[in-house]
Amino acid sequence: MEMLERRDTNGIVHLHMNAPGRLNALSDDMLAALQSQIDSLKTDKTAKVVVLSGAGKAFCAGHDLKEMQAGRAAEDKGRAYFQDLFTRCAKVMKGLQRLPQPVIAQVHGIATAAGCQLVATCDMAVAADDTRFGVNGVNIGLFCSTPMVALSRNIPRKQAFEMLTTGKFISADQAVHFGLINQSVPASDLATAAQDLAEKVASKLGSVVAIGKEAFYEQSLMSLDQAYEYTGDVMVENMLWRDTNEGISAFLEKRAPDWPE
Template identity: 85%
Template sequence: MEMLERRDTSGIVHLHMNAPKRFNALTDDMLAALQAQIDTLKTDRSAKVVILSGAGKAFCAGHDLKEMQAGRAQDDKGRAYFKDLFTRCAKVMTGLQRLPQPVIAQVHGIATAAGCQMVASCDMAIAAEDTKFGVNGVNIGLFCSTPMVALSRNIPRKQAFEMLTTGKFISAKQAEDYGLINRSVPAGDLEDETLKLAETVASKLGAAVAIGKEAFYEQMLLPLDQAYDYTGEVMVENMLWRDTDEGITAFLEKRPPDWA
């Protein structure tokens, strides 16, 4: 049984975390498996969309606390191990965002701490209505500082700060209202609704979606005028493509595009 299962169907890559007894915790092995897939997907031209899901009762419960405590058994009390762990985790989170393919989190059960960070790091997210979200490390004396990075870039600062300082869980409805997820659906519809979204995105010109995803995140880091200058150049490049010419021509001629 693989810890991270991959299944490809019609341009959609399904990555399924398969460690249900550990609530799909981000162990060293799980982080390595996720990073390996991210490295592969960077250059996978057949992949248009990625769905990330989890087996069992939870999407992801964050870091494995038993593994973290074992990391303390070093001369430096674990300083080097912890630094490496959080660096590896950050590489996975930023790697999801930097993939050319949109990544959709299919969330159920709970998404806590680094698991909530993973949801926030995905480009889109659909959750079952009974899902709970939290950055609850403060409850055990560990402030969720790295999950805070992704969380605070998804939801308003006061809601993020309340979650971080109280350790309280929020419902899927609250997560939707805050902007952490796109929408919540009945649990029985979760897989179908996520797939429907993935299929819609996969039907578009993959190269256009890829260049658009990169530009989406890059322009957010720039002042307004620079953002327009940058995205204007992106659109110029996009307009010069053969497939974009074909897409516009097909639209004007009221026919499906013949993309290469």
């Protein structure tokens, strides 16, 4: 049984975390499997969008606490292991956001701690309406400091801080309201809703979506003046593309553009 299953269909890559007995925890093996797919997808010209889901009762329950506790057996009480673990996890999170393809989280059950971080990291998210989200490490004496990075870049600061300091869970409806996910649907409609969103993205010119995703995150870190200067340069380059010329010409001529598959 593969830790992370991959299925490719018409430009849509489905990555399915397949460790239901561990609630798809971000174990050493799961992080390695995710990183391997990220490395592959970076240069995959056939992939236009990625859908990330989980098997069993939960999307992802965060880090594997049993592995973390086992790390304490080292002479340094686990310091080197913990440092390496959080570095590897951060690399996966940053890698997902830096992929040229948009990544959609298909969420069900629970998404907790680093699992909630994973949802916040994905570019978009669709969840079953009975899903619960939390950064609840504080309940066991471990503040969710690394999950906080993605969470606080997705939802308002006061809501994020309340979740982090109380360990409270929020519902799918609250997650939509706060901006953590794009939509909440009945559990029976979850796969269809995620697929529909993926197909809409995949129907666009992939190179344009890729340049747009990169610019989206880059400009968010800049001042207003810097952002306009940077995105202006991006649009100039985009306008000079053959496929952009063809797309605009096709629109004006009321015909379908002749774009590569």
